[in-house]
Amino acid sequence: MKRLITPSAQTSLHTITFLVAFCSFTYELAYSELLTVMYGGTVTQYGLTIGIFFSSLGIGSYIAKQFDETRPENVFRTELYLAFIAPVGLLFIIWINTAALPQLLPEILLGLLARLPVVGIGVLSGFELPLLLALVNNLDSPSLSPGVRRITNMTDRVINTIIGILFHTSHSRSEYDTYSTVLAMDYLGGLISALIYVFLLYPSVGLIISIFALALINVVAALFFICRFSSRPWGILAEGDRDIITNERTVLVVITIVLTATLGGAVISHQTVDNTLTEYYLEGNIEQEYPPGTVDAEITTQFTTQYQHVVQYNRTWKGSSSNPLFAGQTERCLRLDTAIQVCDSTARPYHNGLVDVPLSMYPNTTDTDVLLVGGGDWIALDHLRQGNVSVDHVDIDAEFMQYAKTNSFLTEYHNNAYTYEHAKTYQADIYDYLQRTDAQYDVILLDLPGAKTDDLLPVYSTQFYRLLKDSLTENGVVATWGYSQYTYSSHQKAYFNTVTQAGFTQYQSYYAYDDYTGNGEIRRGELFYLFAPDSSRPVITPTNGTQYVRKYQGQYQSKKWRSVPTYRGVRPNTLFNPNYEILIDTQRKQESASNRLSRLQNMTLSDLL
Structure with missing residues (x-):
């Protein structure tokens, strides 16, 4: 041998x-x-x-x-x-x-x-x-x-x-x-x-x-x-x-x-092993956000792009009380990383608040220029199409945008808005885009995830908001959704100081409204902010808005520009000196079940997202 x-x-x-x-x-x-x-x-x-x-x-x-x-x-x-x-x-x-x-x-x-x-x-x-x-x-x-x-x-x-x-x-x-x-x-x-x-x-x-x-x-x-x-x-x-x-x-x-x-x-069966363990973790963490035994989560699709983990799932209400989250027993949701992007119950009211309300401040014609940041699910673009405005759409994740075009869940809400003739979509980092473009916008819409990880700190920095301010027309505003001061006070203090240092001195706040649970009761949903460098900007004009804005005109017609509050001893968040207070706590693992149920019944949808 x-x-x-x-x-x-x-x-x-x-x-x-x-x-x-x-x-x-x-x-x-x-x-x-x-x-x-x-x-x-x-x-x-x-x-x-x-x-x-x-x-x-x-x-x-x-x-x-x-x-x-x-x-x-x-x-x-x-x-x-x-x-x-x-x-x-x-x-x-x-x-x-x-x-x-x-x-x-x-x-x-x-x-x-x-x-x-x-x-x-x-x-x-x-x-x-x-x-x-x-x-x-x-x-x-x-x-x-x-x-x-x-x-x-x-x-x-x-x-x-x-x-x-x-x-x-x-x-x-x-x-x-x-x-x-x-x-x-x-x-x-x-x-x-x-x-x-x-x-x-x-x-x-x-x-x-x-x-x-x-x-x-x-x-x-x-x-x-x-x-x-x-x-x-x-x-x-x-x-x-x-x-x-x-x-x-x-x-x-x-x-x-x-x-x-x-x-x-x-290792050979790596896809099966990875999916099984990931689903176990994700489903468990979704269910932990609610009182024990009240919500069951089932992952239906998940994949990772170059920039984020995409998770589509069904959540089912199992609690003995009435469902405080949505109508019916089960609804579809989609998350990007740990943040809820869209659910059946929130898809339309969220975008009514993000898009329809700011558009009521400007003529609904192609002379109104809008920058949409994020919004890779195309739903915000559909609402902009209904306003007949001109849109520059910037999102970094081309793979997710391609997925959203044909996803059966998302197509129900975006209605093939990616074909809108007055919109140009750019697959780009928003920082690079803003530094390269000379375009000026009447409305900048931030359809971005919440500040749950330090990967998102750059888009909650003074440098980013300063770039946004420099891209506004003389009558332009920035619109974004936000977190409640009652739930995330540390976050909001750092956020307001960050925005103020970037040159935004005025703001308006408002909520989206809808019958989220299908029981005929109108509830407040997500919280939104409008930011402007001065108080000479237009105000919300319900009579100029969509059917949604006119329906809830009583909630919007008295809105006025106010000075953005600032807080002593709170550092703004900057690129090279980050303030981690601007991140929010997503775990809440020590909160009692009764407190969670009470919070679910009383908090705004933006706090859940």
Whole structure:
């Protein structure tokens, strides 16, 4: 039988070092993103996760001195445990943010529990480098293959020449072959992991499967280790004269093989696994927004574009009381990331408030120029078409806009508005668009998600609103929906100070109205704001408005421009000095069920969105 060609012991250890470093650094990125998805605040979550991970690495490195260096199977066990803990930690974090039982715990305790997997992975990763360094150092004849040796010798000479300009160097390279090479492979693994995760792994398969794929690499590293160094039958790559001999237990090898098959199956069936776990998380979080047992959510469609996660679902009222949300038992909704974009009950009244009310201030002719920011579902454009105005429509997500054109749910409300002859749609970042255009608008409509993550901080900044102000005609206004001061007072204070610093000194506020539950009772819906640089701008004129505005003219005819309130001690939100108070708390996990029901019955729809 032809003998298998096997790499040298040192080359094998260098390869394993690269693989485990690749996984460890990428776990740090993946878990940071996972916790950002769960809790928001990219800077906060990445900062905490990196800090916890590196401190756990230090703890693991310190604990590793207790290990018996004559038992190389510790490396095997470390990789096996990592391959198990990483996906289990993912499932654990999803569970504590979705299941009902953990919500009985204090929020701070839930936050600590959610970071236990990061600690576990950090401690285990801290074992790896000391163990591998010890193995390399204990080799009787640490040598590289001739090809690798030529490369390292040439690299040594180049590096020695360069750094010799600034430092005292040595021409002895024995230490480089043992410690420095292992360290270099460890750091190189970190660099390659970041590049592959950011540009390939995460965009291709998403967050959940990335963690499963990394766990698979860990367990493959464990298998490679025992195949190369084991004295047992599975040591198929072992050499006759070995410096490293492992004697792992059979049951652990069987577990490793089973775990490899399980993780491999998850990666192969990545779409099914990703959809199942995502639906479990999303449905649980939607249901948690309401009193326990009152709303059942069922995901019908979900996908991720380059810019956002699109989720269409049905929500069904299961409560014993009358439904305070919508007419009937079930309605369709669509979310972009965590924010509700549109539901059957709110689609028309929301756009009546966003579009119809501001248009009543201007002639409904093509001489009125409107900038629609966002609105990729095309519904706002349909209302603008009914006003017969000229529209520039800017949205960054071309994939979602294409999806919305033919989606059976959305077509009921946009009526193919993308064919409107007096509208031009631009797939662009609104910042870039505003900086490039010289166009001036009578009305700028902001159909944007609420400030629920720091990814949206730029469109709630003074710089953004200053660009909007500069794009208004001398009679122009900005219209947007907003949150109630009674529910999100910190947000509104930061928001008003931000808008004021951008040059908007006047505002009007109003609500949308409708019979949302079909019981004949008219309720307030979303809250809207009109902003202007001065009080000389037009006011809402119901007689000039649509049938909706005329129907509720009593709510709009007395609106006047007022000074935007400002608040001492509250920083405005800027691009380079963000005020995170402008973000809103979407979790509300510690709120009692009775309080939630009362809030549902009394709050405005904008607070729910």
